[in-house]
Amino acid sequence: MMQLDKNNKNYIYSDEQLIARFQEGDENAYVELVNRYRDKLINFVYNYIGDLEISEDIVQDTMVKLYQKKHYYKEINKFSTWLYTIAKNLAFTEFRKRKQRKITLFSHINKDDKPYDIPANQPGTDQEIESEITNKIIRQAINGLPEKFKEVINMRDIDQLSYEQISCIIEVPIGTVKSRINRARLQLQIELKDLRK
Numbered sequence: 001m002m003q004l005d006k007n008n009k010n011y012i013y014s015d016e017q018l019i020a021r022f023q024e025g026d027e028n029a030y031v032e033l034v035n036r037y038r039d040k041l042i043n044f045v046y047n048y049i050g051d052l053e054i055s056e057d058i059v060q061d062t063m064v065k066l067y068q069k070k071h072y073y074k075e076i077n078k079f080s081t082w083l084y085t086i087a088k089n090l091a092f093t094e095f096r097k098r099k100q101r102k103i104t105l106f107s108h109i110n111k112d113d114k115p116y117d118i119p120a121n122q123p124g125t126d127q128e129i130e131s132e133i134t135n136k137i138i139r140q141a142i143n144g145l146p147e148k149f150k151e152v153i154n155m156r157d158i159d160q161l162s163y164e165q166i167s168c169i170i171e172v173p174i175g176t177v178k179s180r181i182n183r184a185r186l187q188l189q190i191e192l193k194d195l196r197k
Helices: 015-023 027-049 052-068 079-100 126-143 147-158 163-170 174-191
Strands: none
Touching (some): 027 052
């Protein structure tokens, strides 16, 4: 008999129970896993790719791989770690492809050789605009970090993964993960010190 997931009171079944049910042929368990992880994975992949549509495609591919390779999962690691690793590998493959085919974007020029004015979206409240600007500055600061720091800070602070999950996904010791996160946060504090004024 299945019991309540002790790690997350919102779910009746744990991820590990669901993948076990799916491995036994329960398609509803697969649907539950997709519903549980789709949005989290889109956010996770977006941190690497920076394009929502491509991130959604990568997550779709991740879910297809989950379906096709369900029997590859063994309860050695947490299910979420296994699934995030699949998504990360697909995101890195896409990232490498995009890097190889760098595309230069040119401004559109009208007949008078003047740049087109691009109409702004409807303005929000001052607080919304300020929050959006702050988020953009923080995102730029994170993107400016060395790759090994950016990766762990996104996983920990944005995707809310545990140190153990990050350690398994990037295949480094937990102590290294904690060290990288601390160093990333120190760099971000220096970079973002003006935001607190």
